[in-house]
Amino acid sequence: GEDVEQSLFLSVREGDSSVINCTYTDSSSTYLYWYKQEPGAGLQLLTYIFSNMDMKQDQRLTVLLNKKDKHLSLRIADTQTGDSAIYFCAESILDYGGSQGNLIFGKGTKLSVKP
């Protein structure tokens, strides 16, 4: 079945870059997502990438996709204490009608940023 794997923890110093990695299994996924969850809050969409792209940049965020290895990463440049949160990787899967209505989430990576 489909599965998304992430490391559970990452600790970095303020100002350094953070790289959060994710592997997924469904080669038919056409969209892959990164969500951020702050304490006591819901998941917020950070960014997503279409599977025919290998890179997407959005301000401090860079997403890299290696479709051959089914590997996705999120790089946060100049990490700030406000970036401390749990980051979830998710892949889209096809539903019965061929539309991509469902996501499979990883267990999340808890990013701790030390001053």
Added chain:
Amino acid sequence: DAGVIQSPRHEVTEMGQEVTLRCKPISGHDYLFWYRQTMMRGLELLIYFNNNVPIDDSGMPEDRFSAKMPNASFSTLKIQPSEPRDSAVYFCASSWGGLNNQPQHFGDGTRLSIL
């Protein structure tokens, strides 16, 4: 635009009681998802609807859990009778499906504690 609205934000009740969680999706979205989040199991998909019709309820833990979507702007998740192991944060999310995939938007969750 209002986001996904969940109520209540917090619920504390004694085991054996019926619990009803409510969700109002974003207007125009045709997919609605219910998730449960715990420390041990991470984020689990319980059930999702497309155009008010349940598509996949394989994640519903047992018969004590039921979900309905009587119209496009309202859904409920009911637990009867509730047990302490049901304590978790329950999230509702909605999206617009179709061929041009759109990301899921999450509510802020209901934190449920069963004593």
